[in-house]
Amino acid sequence: MVLDDLLARRLVILSGKGGVGKSVVGTALALAARARGKRILFIEVDAPLPASRYLGEGPVGGREKEVRPGLSMVNLVPTDVMDEYVRETVRVDMLARKVLASPIYRRFFAAAPGLPELMVLGKIMVLEEERVGWPRRPKYDLIVVDAPATGHGLAFLRVPLVASNAVPVGPVGANARRILSLLRDTKKTALAIVAVPEEMAVVEALELHAMAGKELGIEARAFVLNQCHERRFTGAQETEILRRASEDEDGRLAPGVTLEAALAAARRHIRRRKLTQFYRKRLERAVDAPVVSLPLLFTDRIDEPALESLAERLEAA
Amino acid sequence: MSAAALQSLSRALDERRVLVVCGAGGVGKTTTAAALGVQSALRGRRVLVCTIDPSRRLATSLGLDRLPDRPRELDLARVAGSGTRGTLWAMTLDTKRTFDALVEKHAATDAARRRILDNRFYRQVSSALAGSHEYMAMEKLLELSADERFDLVLLDTPPTRHALDFLEAPERLMGFLDTGILRWFLKPYFVAGRLTLKVATRTGAIALKIADSVLGLQFLQDLSEFFLAFEGMYAGFKERAGRVRALLRSDRAGFVLVASPAPHTLDEALYFHQRLDQSGMPFVAFVINRVHPDPAQGFPATRAAADVDDELAEALVEVFQDQRRLARADRRSVERLEGVTGESALLVPEFDADVHDLRELKDVGDVMLGEAGSGRRGRGRARGTRRLAAAEGRAR
Numbered sequence: 001m002v003l004d005d006l007l008a009r010r011l012v013i014l015s016g017k018g019g020v021g022k023s024v025v026g027t028a029l030a031l032a033a034r035a036r037g038k039r040i041l042f043i044e045v046d047a048p049l050p051a052s053r054y055l056g057e058g059p060v061g062g063r064e065k066e067v068r069p070g071l072s073m074v075n076l077v078p079t080d081v082m083d084e085y086v087r088e089t090v091r092v093d094m095l096a097r098k099v100l101a102s103p104i105y106r107r108f109f110a111a112a113p114g115l116p117e118l119m120v121l122g123k124i125m126v127l128e129e130e131r132v133g134w135p136r137r138p139k140y141d142l143i144v145v146d147a148p149a150t151g152h153g154l155a156f157l158r159v160p161l162v163a164s165n166a167v168p169v170g171p172v173g174a175n176a177r178r179i180l181s182l183l184r185d186t187k188k189t190a191l192a193i194v195a196v197p198e199e200m201a202v203v204e205a206l207e208l209h210a211m212a213g214k215e216l217g218i219e220a221r222a223f224v225l226n227q228c229h230e231r232r233f234t235g236a237q238e239t240e241i242l243r244r245a246s247e248d249e250d251g252r253l254a255p256g257v258t259l260e261a262a263l264a265a266a267r268r269h270i271r272r273r274k275l276t277q278f279y280r281k282r283l284e285r286a287v288d289a290p291v292v293s294l295p296l297l298f299t300d301r302i303d304e305p306a307l308e309s310l311a312e313r314l315e316a317a
Numbered sequence: 318m319s320a321a322a323l324q325s326l327s328r329a330l331d332e333r334r335v336l337v338v339c340g341a342g343g344v345g346k347t348t349t350a351a352a353l354g355v356q357s358a359l360r361g362r363r364v365l366v367c368t369i370d371p372s373r374r375l376a377t378s379l380g381l382d383r384l385p386d387r388p389r390e391l392d393l394a395r396v397a398g399s400g401t402r403g404t405l406w407a408m409t410l411d412t413k414r415t416f417d418a419l420v421e422k423h424a425a426t427d428a429a430r431r432r433i434l435d436n437r438f439y440r441q442v443s444s445a446l447a448g449s450h451e452y453m454a455m456e457k458l459l460e461l462s463a464d465e466r467f468d469l470v471l472l473d474t475p476p477t478r479h480a481l482d483f484l485e486a487p488e489r490l491m492g493f494l495d496t497g498i499l500r501w502f503l504k505p506y507f508v509a510g511r512l513t514l515k516v517a518t519r520t521g522a523i524a525l526k527i528a529d530s531v532l533g534l535q536f537l538q539d540l541s542e543f544f545l546a547f548e549g550m551y552a553g554f555k556e557r558a559g560r561v562r563a564l565l566r567s568d569r570a571g572f573v574l575v576a577s578p579a580p581h582t583l584d585e586a587l588y589f590h591q592r593l594d595q596s597g598m599p600f601v602a603f604v605i606n607r608v609h610p611d612p613a614q615g616f617p618a619t620r621a622a623a624d625v626d627d628e629l630a631e632a633l634v635e636v637f638q639d640q641r642r643l644a645r646a647d648r649r650s651v652e653r654l655e656g657v658t659g660e661s662a663l664l665v666p667e668f669d670a671d672v673h674d675l676r677e678l679k680d681v682g683d684v685m686l687g688e689a690g691s692g693r694r695g696r697g698r699a700r701g702t703r704r705l706a707a708a709e710g711r712a713r
């Protein structure tokens with residue numbers, strides 16, 4: 001149901017505090033959409049390690065690459081997007097080259113506040129508007145954006161609003177307004193906020209939710225609680241574990257696994273599971289949007305089967 | 318735990334004037350900065366922990382609702398008893414206010430001051446946009462490093478996507494001020510209200526046309542008005558950017574690089590370390606937070622079979638193995654960092670609860686500095702760790 005709601009849009013923007021696993025959640029979401037036969041584009045912004053590596057692919061760059069049939073990925077680097085924009089706008093090759101080679105242009109771009117974000121959002125808008133074939137149809141059914149975690153997750157989304165206020169006329173302002181109306185169009189765009197079951201991540205997710213609604217007029221349609229510790233023991237087993245752990249029992253369970261160590265590990269798990277439950281409830285109480293839990297993966301590295309298992313969880317939610 | 322890293326961090330807490338805590342988002346930078354602040358204060362220094370965070374992280378970990386934008390003293394006695402000479406202060410940097418204060422202080426005339434503060438562009442960019450946080454952090458750092466109330470300023474860096482952005486902010490600003498870009502903007506044809514396409518040279522005309530089609534004249538005009546309003550302050554900006562640069566390269570400063578065992582945060586720390594090295598900035602230590610402890614460590618092997626029913630035994634072994642897999646992956650990550658840099662890292666185990674108050678912050682610092690016994694190893698788990706685990710009860 002949550003997936004239905006998200007996949008009915010053209011654009012899903014994932015936001016949340018750094019380190020909560022947005023790119024994993026985004027890739028899983030893209031895989032879930034792909035499993036339903038959608039053509040997906042997964043966009044990352046200046047990712048040092050693009051998500052394509054999870055699928056065993058080399059890092060994708062600024063050009064869309066179809067890494068699996070129906071699933072394309074792109075890693076937008078702001079300076080490249082700006083260069084491309086200059087090239088397209090200036091048209092005359094020699095002039096464009098001159099501009100791009102100029103140190104003034106480079107430094108201006110590095111120092112002009114908000115311009116990189118605006119360029120990237122503009123590019124996302126262009127990708128959304130891309131049509132192919134005859135009769136014309138969108139090149140991608142769904143675009144999933146892993147919004148840069150500036151810690152303050154809103155900084156990125158706020159840029160178009162700020163820019164349209166600061167520069168009401170001219171191409172910058174006009175683009176900013178177009179981007180803003182796309183972001184605010186609830187039929188086309190959904191914001192999904194990712195968190196992990198920890199105090200600060202949850203606090204920040206809630207702040208993000210409140211500010212996105214109040215300041216930007218963008219409402220979060222779903223929350224994803226990632227890296228959840230899920231129940232591994234029955235209630236009776238948990239009781240037994242806690243009792244036995246306090247009794248200093250000894251013995252061997254399996255090669256290299258003593259009962260004592262396993263009981264300590266189990267207690268640790270139980271604490272984490274309860275914390276997960278606590279934060280999930282807290283999130284659910286605070287927001288109207290649905291909260292989807294994804295399990296913590298105990299794999300050495302995140303690979304395609306692991307992501308598929310998360311995609312299935314999203315499908316079932 | 319590494320003696321060298323421990324000693325380096327410990328000495329820095331005793332001797333440095335400024336410690337900058339850097340790292341990728343979500344690795345526990347703020348908590349680390351606050352925990353180190355508590356430790357240094359307990360050693361008798363007067364410490365300010367400053368965070369540049371639009372959200373309320375530091376306040377949360379200090380058990381406060383919010384932090385003021387000027388230093389506020391915390392009640393250290395709660396964790397230190399009455400004998401300590403040290404003091405602990407905390408504040409959050411309010412980017413807009415810092416910017417405003419800067420303008421108030423340095424604008425050449427009242428008219429110039431008003432022109433800036435009323436400028437539409439300024440009002441938008443001074444608070445809202447990425448980049449201004451870093452600039453203001455630098456300005457604030459300079460101011461605080463001269464504040465005689467404090468022996469040590471611990472700066473928690475802004476939550477940038479690339480930790481390096483912070484380091485590069487003054488260089489970027491200086492690069493910007495150095496190039497012809499300002500002169501270009503400040504040319505008469507861009508003066509507010511007199512915008513004209515009549516320019517002296519052909520190249521100038523072409524440049525203007527391109528700028529118009531790419532960004533729009535209005536944008537450029539607003540920007541040039543903005544820059545014009547700052548005229549007279551540039552020399553000061555540049556001078557202070559240069560001083561921050563010098564400060565951060567001196568032995569009064571130091572960088573604590575924070576990461577988690579997640580590969581991308583370690584990569585960031587690695588890259589940062591390399592950059593510090595290249596630019597002659599003093600590295601202090603790596604702190605790796607949230608390291609999964611090895612569930613086997615500290616428990617001696619035994620031969621006797623355990624008396625547990627099969628179902629439970631199976632579930633127990635599975636959970637144990639899962640945790641062990643995480644611990645091993647973490648260890649490999651840390652070994653890679655240590656291998657590449659030749660530095661050893663201070664490891665802080667993942668706690669079973671969040672940090673909510675000064676007492677727990679002290680515990681975190683104790684574990685970090687190995688003062689509660691060996692934090693990451695096994696059974697004699699630190700008192701601090703246990704107390705943190707107990708805090709979970711309160712969370713519920």
